Amino acid sequence: MTRSGREYLESLRDGREIWLDGERIEDITAHPGFRATAQSFAGLYDLAHDSAHASVLTRGGVHRAYAVPRSYEDLVARRRAYKVWAEASYGFLGRTPDYMASGAAGFAAQPEVFRGERFDGSAQARAYHQRLAESDLYCAFTITNPASGRGEDDLRVGVVAEKDGGIVVRGAKTIGTGAVFADEVLVGTIEPLGPDDAEQALTFSLPLDTPGLKLISRQSYEARARSVFDNPLSSRYDENDALLVCDDVFVPWERVLTYREVETTAAMWWRTPAYLNFVHQSATRFWTKLEFLTGLAILIARSNGTDQLPPVTQAVGRLLGMVAQAKAFVLAAEASYEEVDGGRGGVRPGQEISFAQRIMAGELYPRAVQDIKLLAGGALIQLPASGADLVHPELGPLVRQYFRTPADPAEDRIKLLKLAWDALGSEFAGRHEQYERFYQGAPHVYLTMQTWAGAADDCESLARACLDGYDLGTGLGTGLGAGLGTGR
Structure with missing residues (x-):
């Protein structure tokens, strides 16, 4: 139990x-x-x-x-x-x-x-x-x-x-x-x-x-x-x-x-499903983390009153696209599942997609953090030292007056930006950015592994089929490739 x-x-x-x-x-x-x-x-x-x-x-x-x-x-x-x-x-x-x-x-x-x-x-x-x-x-x-x-x-x-x-x-x-x-x-x-x-x-x-x-x-x-x-x-x-x-x-x-x-x-x-199971868990967590960070970006844009500006909506759209990518890798790894030991060991997430997720996550996370920092701007820097300033009898009225925005009272805005700083700019945040880069190992390891886990032969065969489909004497034709309809 x-x-x-x-x-x-x-x-x-x-x-x-x-x-x-x-x-x-x-x-x-x-x-x-x-x-x-x-x-x-x-x-x-x-x-x-x-x-x-x-x-x-x-x-x-x-x-x-x-x-x-x-x-x-x-x-x-x-x-x-x-x-x-x-x-x-x-x-x-x-x-x-x-x-x-x-x-x-x-x-x-x-x-x-x-x-x-x-x-x-x-x-x-x-x-x-x-x-x-x-x-x-x-x-x-x-x-x-x-x-x-x-x-x-x-x-x-x-x-x-x-x-x-x-x-x-x-x-x-x-x-x-x-x-x-x-x-x-x-x-x-x-x-x-x-x-x-x-x-x-x-x-x-x-x-x-x-x-x-x-x-x-x-x-x-x-x-x-x-x-x-x-x-x-x-x-x-x-x-x-x-x-x-x-x-x-x-x-x-x-x-x-x-x-x-x-x-x-x-x-x-x-040779067991252990590592692919690790990726399944970590990919789900990574997708969740990007959802959270993107939610922060949306709240910051609204608090800044910039959420309707075209550059900001485009930046948010890019972040939402990253979330969709992270989700897609999880769903694709599940859909491309493989039998373990002829089915005697059950099933495991698809190896090719799982290994590719490691590349995506390590490269995507720093970009997402950078994009959200740009949306937040200098507001992340100029924050009260602590929440105690908000309740101080002398400082409190000043902090509440000068940190408010048309969208948020001072306490709500400070609370949001302190959360954003902890996620994006603090030492804790720096550890997480480095962690996501190397969570599944060093790039020189997982990029090399992708060369034998990925469909390199299929990719090469498709390009070779195009090359083999014509020569100096080939005339005009339909142009349909020899590999058409293979369903690779």
Whole structure:
């Protein structure tokens, strides 16, 4: 059964080792750097546990993200669940619990992929999915290696010893988004590994209170937020990113998914539906986030009294076109679904469209932010330091007089523009722009992958058909191509 928000918050008080600003945080549910965001995650659990949205978010008492989709209709149902949770944070909580839940469902669809030449993790992959689903757990992941990882002093997570019942690991992983709020963290790698990387070719999942497991948080935007009025997004939806350090951590065998297997450590992402499931969730969230930003643009234009000017209506039209593009990629990936393992593993979103979505999102988000900044103009810069100015006995009348517009009283306008600044120009906003650019990896990776996932052969064949359809002696004709009607 799904957990309540209260049950989720109680699970975070487990003695986990979280560090922020040189301080070990005893209870993230009470600390000003984490507590409001923890409450936001708890709100997601409440939506699934007992709300009008429960029937959309769950089936049979389990979140729909954990289900292995068996049909197009199942993909649509899963996306509708993604959309509800995405809208709850306006798209600003990226790695919500349904993200890794969908990845676990991908593992469960093809557990045989975890069966290598020296280690068989197929049973553990099934158990991992079952454990998360039945207990409604929030699992984060850390799958990126430190930049200075290789060399004599290898900093990547690797095996240092085998013991009865498990292994001992040491090293670090970066960009543990949402990890401080999770029940478990999956530690692995999605980066290419070579034949000499067997010690680092492993994947495992551990509870956050495991001895020797540390999370070192980046600065907390929530901690720096002055109030919800002044920082409406960063004060509540700072999912955080952390460095994970394994200091001789013991990992039981039942928690190990891949071990000393370079091929299966990579295949678990690419040969199961896991990665495409990730894209399905993130593409739905991205679509939602663009809807929110475009709504902000419309409200700003109306507040400025410029919404009827042709250049402004064109700018809004361009943003609405971006929203439609984001939506179209989600719907197209579902409609182009592919069978998994001949149907035995259900279905997955279409790979070609899913991979292309990564390109679109990374390029579209900065353009959308720039377009909305242009619509807002200098109004984003000249804002009162805080909402306290509005209620100050001396300053309040001045602020209310000089910040009003014909469309909005001062308080409404300041509230709108502070929301816009938090979304577009604050340090929190800068993190989100960088995040969306690299959410699905670096461009040189996903652009290269598109060359083999896309329909390059079909494109080449169509161009070749035109070239082959004429020569120096060809006279006038209908001009109809040889490829006409193939339905590619």
